[in-house]
Amino acid sequence: MNRTVLFLALAGGLALTALVLGMPRGGGLPPTSHVVVTTPTPTPPVPAPGPRSSSGSLQVTSRLSHPYVPVGSSETYVTVDLTGAEVPGAKRSPVNLAVVIDRSGSMSGYKLQQAKQAARHLVTLLRDEDRLAIVHYGSDVKSLPSLPATAGNRERMAQFIDGIWDDGGTNISxxxxxxxxxxxxxxxxLASVNRLILMSDGQPTEGVSDEEGLKNVVKEIRASGITVSSIGVGTDFNEDLMQAFAEYGAGAYGFLEDASKLSTLFQRDLQQATTAVARNVELSFELPPGTTLDEVLGYRAHQAGNTVRVALPDFSAGQVERVVARIHVTGIAPGQSVQVAGLKVAYTDLLVQKNVEDQSMLAAVATDVREEIVQRQDKEATVYAARARSAQNLQKAAEAMSQGKKDEAKGYLSQNQALFMEAGAVAGAAAVAADQADQTRAMQEYDDAETEEAQKAAVKNSKVKALKSFGRMGSTY
Incomplete structure (x- = not known):
């Protein structure tokens, strides 16, 4: 892309994002059915974060990018942060764990050696009250049954790991x-948490090999009360499929170009499992008349009537996840409250072993003074919205790179620079400096990706970054 084209793309992006983030846009879908939502008092010159609720092990904080909206139809972004409770001094919970290791022919040599070393390290981290099953698969499957991690059994586990060899195809199912x-x-x-960690370096070639069939396998595992995490190693695995495993399994996803870091990810997943505070987590948006939810960025959302539901991963202590949604609202008259959304977070609280529901409400104020809309724009929510939108572009860039369209991919990154420049005009340059640096690094990685292997790595790195920018911060390694 020459400099003239890049400048025009950047200028066009700036004009577009000025409309997106500086002034809510018009348009929208037909209104949905009625839900009663209360109204906060919109008096602070700089709006504070929205309602916080915490009747259980998750703290929920919500906010609007535009607490003041114009009369008529416009859009605003809702951000919802969920944080797992810290439990100082608490003894970690026992875990019922299964490690499922790909030992197909493509794992031969270094990668299998590192996988075995990581599994041996994991065994050393377990306590007597924990349980571990070790499974390895190629065309067939071998396993060491679930055992308490006593000293004698840990020795047995280590010997089983030493005996893993590379052989056959990739029968993930x-x-x-x-x-x-x-x-x-x-x-x-004793264990209240049941977790399966899947590791693979390749695409399924045997057993159930179609994506929908494999997703259904994971859904069934999750329905049985087991969390599934997935770790992709190298550049030949299907990252979209492995990400879906983690999403449907309510666990975590990790990508490692170098298998030498497997021990770190195994250890991190064990830490999450043994400090779990909430599972079966679901966020719901209740939409009042005149309000439509256009999209939940980066999550699978299901709408029935005026309710939009989003399934979230299991939460460990201190884990943070964010959801950003684009919502259309209608301001009727200056000074009047505009109901935006009722929020509900439902989950099983593992600290007290009971089901919990937290509810909160969000509302804006209509105004016919443009300066008021801009001046009262929420800085942090504006940055969060820019990050979520940049994640959409990162996904498009990754898809373009996977098809060998490097210039097109770099064009999406240029659009992201424009997004963050506009967000920086609201929140300050320091607030988006790291984001802009990330785009620069991605641009450099794309420039340097001359080989097929490097291009595959760039694709996978972009998709990991996109997940984190959408708000999947604690569930993406």
């Missing part, structure tokens, strides 16, 4: 199924 069976055999004991 069989590995998942055996992992589930081993976990199920040990459920109901």
């Amino acid at each position: 069989a590995g998942l199924s055996v992992g589930r069976t081993q976990l199920a055999s040990a459920m109901g004991g």
